[in-house]
Amino acid sequence: MTAPLSRREFVALSAAGVAASATAPGVAHAASGVPAAGAVIAAPREDALFEKGVAELGGMMARGELTSRALTERYLQRIAAMDKRGPAINAVIELNPEAAAIADALDAERKAGKTRGPLHGIPVLIKDNIDSADSMRTTAGSLALADSTPRQDAFIVQRLRDAGAVLLGKTNLSEWANYRSTRSTSGWTGRGGLTRNPYVLDRNCSGSSSGTGAGIAADFATVGIGTETDGSIISPSGICGLVGIKPTVGLWSRAGIIPISASQDTAGPMARTVADAAALLGALTGVDARDGATAASKGRVPTDYTTVLKPGALRGARIGVARAQAGFNPDVDHLLEEAIAAMKYAGAVVVDPASLPTSPQLGAAEGVVLDYEFKAGLNAYLASRGPTVAVKSLAALITWNEREKEEEMPWFGQEIFLRAQQCGPLTDKKYLDARATCLRLARTQGIDAVMTTHRLDAIILPSNQPAWTTDLLNGDHFTGGDTTYASVAGYPSITVPMGLVHGLPAGLSFIGRAWSEGALLGLAYAFEQATALRRAPTYAPTLRS
Numbered sequence: 001m002t003a004p005l006s007r008r009e010f011v012a013l014s015a016a017g018v019a020a021s022a023t024a025p026g027v028a029h030a031a032s033g034v035p036a037a038g039a040v041i042a043a044p045r046e047d048a049l050f051e052k053g054v055a056e057l058g059g060m061m062a063r064g065e066l067t068s069r070a071l072t073e074r075y076l077q078r079i080a081a082m083d084k085r086g087p088a089i090n091a092v093i094e095l096n097p098e099a100a101a102i103a104d105a106l107d108a109e110r111k112a113g114k115t116r117g118p119l120h121g122i123p124v125l126i127k128d129n130i131d132s133a134d135s136m137r138t139t140a141g142s143l144a145l146a147d148s149t150p151r152q153d154a155f156i157v158q159r160l161r162d163a164g165a166v167l168l169g170k171t172n173l174s175e176w177a178n179y180r181s182t183r184s185t186s187g188w189t190g191r192g193g194l195t196r197n198p199y200v201l202d203r204n205c206s207g208s209s210s211g212t213g214a215g216i217a218a219d220f221a222t223v224g225i226g227t228e229t230d231g232s233i234i235s236p237s238g239i240c241g242l243v244g245i246k247p248t249v250g251l252w253s254r255a256g257i258i259p260i261s262a263s264q265d266t267a268g269p270m271a272r273t274v275a276d277a278a279a280l281l282g283a284l285t286g287v288d289a290r291d292g293a294t295a296a297s298k299g300r301v302p303t304d305y306t307t308v309l310k311p312g313a314l315r316g317a318r319i320g321v322a323r324a325q326a327g328f329n330p331d332v333d334h335l336l337e338e339a340i341a342a343m344k345y346a347g348a349v350v351v352d353p354a355s356l357p358t359s360p361q362l363g364a365a366e367g368v369v370l371d372y373e374f375k376a377g378l379n380a381y382l383a384s385r386g387p388t389v390a391v392k393s394l395a396a397l398i399t400w401n402e403r404e405k406e407e408e409m410p411w412f413g414q415e416i417f418l419r420a421q422q423c424g425p426l427t428d429k430k431y432l433d434a435r436a437t438c439l440r441l442a443r444t445q446g447i448d449a450v451m452t453t454h455r456l457d458a459i460i461l462p463s464n465q466p467a468w469t470t471d472l473l474n475g476d477h478f479t480g481g482d483t484t485y486a487s488v489a490g491y492p493s494i495t496v497p498m499g500l501v502h503g504l505p506a507g508l509s510f511i512g513r514a515w516s517e518g519a520l521l522g523l524a525y526a527f528e529q530a531t532a533l534r535r536a537p538t539y540a541p542t543l544r545s
Contacts, residue, residue, distance in 0.1 A: 049071065049074055053271075053275060054119065054122055054279045055275060055306075058118055058120065062115075068103035068106045068107050068123075072099050075222075078219060083215075083218075086539075089198055089218050090192070090193055090195050091171055091220060092125065093128045093172040096136055096168055096169050099168050103166050106164050115164070117164060118283070120165075122164075122222045124280075125168050125170070125223075125224040126160075126169075126225040127170065127173055127224075127225060127267075128141060128172065128211070129177055131152065131154040132154070132167060133149065133151060134167075136149075136170055137170075138258070140175060141173050141174070141176070142189065142190055142408065143190045143404065143407060144390050144391050146191055148388040148389040151384070151386055152256065154257055155253035155256060155290060156252055156257075156267055160284065163284075168220075171209070171210075171212045172187065172192035173195075173207060173209060173211055174210055175191075176258075177208040178207050178208040179229070179260050179370070179374060181415050183413075183474070185412065185471065186204055186205065187207050187214075190408040194470065194472070195211045197467050197537075198240070199540070200467065200538075200541075200543050202541065204239070204469070206238075206464065207232060208232040209228070209232050212236070213226070213236030216271060217242055218537060223277070223279075226270045227266065227268070228264075228266060228268060229261050230264060230484055234481075235463065235481055236270075237463070237495050238481065238498075238509075239464050239467045239504075240505065241497050241535065243269075243277045243494070243497070243524070244270045245269045245277050246486065248266075248297075248490060248492045250266075250294050250490075251281075251294075251297050253290065258381055259380075260370060262376075268281070273534075274494075274496065275306060275525070277494075278305040278306045281305050282303045283303070308518045308522045313526040314526040316347060316348075317349065317457045319458055319523070320451070320460070321351065321354055321459075321460055322461035322482070323352065324353070326461060328465060328479050328480025329466065329479065331501040332462050332498075333462075335462075335508075339460070339498050340352065342531050345530070346527075346530045354453075356446055356447065356461075357441075362441040366484065370420075371416075371420040372420075374420045378393075379393050382397070394421050395421055397417065398421060401417070412475060439489075442484070442489035443489045447459065447485055447491055448513065451513060458510045458511065458516075460510055461508075462509070463483075463506065464506060464507055465480040465506075466504035467505075483509075486509075491513055491516075492515075492520055494510045496527055496533075497534040498531075498533060500535060502543060502544075504543075508527070
């Protein structure tokens with residue numbers, strides 16, 4: 001790239017060549033999320049439950065050493081101490097006032113001898129573009145949707161409830177999942193303000209699942225859910241030192257999720273360990289009549305991915321190194337070399353290079369597809385919200401934003417909205433040709449070709465650059481981390497912590513063919529267990545030399 005671009009701008013523009021928040025009682029949100037200059041940032045005090053995962057917390061509850069109510073209260077206390085005060089992460093856009101009552105009911109079930117599975121009593125944070133038919137709003141961070149609630153749960157939210165999870169609250173994001181402006185700042189919304197990186201507070205979290213990334217990194221819940229169209233799980237997970245999974249499109253239903261792209265959108269787990277991400281992944285799979293893409297998952301996927309987590313999974317595995325997708329930062333390159341060495345030591349056969357082809361046509365075609373599908377998908381979604389929603393189409397949203405621009409657009413505009421509004425129907429030849437180009441370049445001549453040629457079990461590449469300094473005036477400064485191939489193909493990708501660059505996390509991505517989540521999870525788990533590279537955040541005010 002010749003100029004710094006946001007990740008979303010990189011996708012959309014290489015295609016063509018973040019107010020006051022309504023919250024649960026007791027949770028106030030600043031418009032910017034930034035403490036006053038010179039503010040003292042208190043270091044958090046840790047406790048006996050710090051960073052514990054799904055299996056350990058579940059075991060404690062099974063033995064009577066912990067209740068879901070006590071665990072839920074612990075997370076609520078930590079959020080109260082750290083999200084708007086102390087380091088002021090500003091990851092949580094709204095808390096669920098029913099969370100404690102849900103935990104009490106689940107504790108009663110456990111006491112009566114009923115448990116629903118590994119997530120029983122486990123608190124979860126979800127991104128504020130995922131519908132929940134309760135007292136919380138679903139807004140994509142926009143004030144335009146702040147006064148209405150969805151008519152029904154998203155499919156994956158119902159699956160969360162069925163699995164016995166405690167829906168703790170919703171997380172801030174990049175507004176409209178970072179598909180509003182070509183010069184946006186990741187992690188900023190008109191409704192929620194700015195989410196900050198818990199590793200170094202003046203650095204960005206990336207996005208668009210910024211709040212989920214920062215919130216799970218800061219231990220505000222056990223696990224979280226983000227969404228991705230191109231990089232919105234993988235990039236913030238890498239930058240926030242997490243494990244993130246972008247599943248195969250259709251593994252999780254998208255029904256009830258504010259859309260960008262029918263061909264690329266998916267939700268996915270964000271967690272501190274591979275085991276936690278795997279536990280969440282399996283619990284939310286299932287065929288959903290409201291999302292036709294899920295039909296292809298029938299008979300292909302397990303409901304328990306934790307069974308594939310074996311420390312020796314790298315032995316004999318053929319791992320390809322996507323060299324052409326590295327080289328954007330020498331410190332990240334150094335971590336990549338150490339990761340490769342660790343895999344070889346663990347018995348992997350490393351094929352280097354095994355690069356994905358670089359083609360400007362792919363970015364250009366993806367941009368066309370996203371614009372067309374965004375207009376069609378958003379219009380359909382807004383119509384489904386019913387008569388209480390303030391805007392019922394993309395055109396109406398554009399008008400609303402312009403009228404309310406002092407609150408909704410103080411830092412950046414809606415260039416992408418304006419561009420998408422010019423698109424015609426999904427029957428246009430321009431759209432159909434672009435989608436065909438995407439499939440050919442990302443699948444047939446991309447991931448499929450490289451994996452077949454080299455007989456690979458997975459392709460690895462760096463997930464992200466070290467986090468950049470947040471700049472609301474000029475927007476994001478994105479320099480590296482390629483998520484486009486897996487996203488455009490609709491194939492799975494998993495990022496795992498690869499180490500730190502001056503205290504800032506970098507991740508390593510494993511990508512593969514459709515429905516290969518089990519194999520990728522095994523490899524990612526083996527790498528995680530062999531290296532143990534994740535470190536908890538330090539909440540440094542700024543980068544120290």
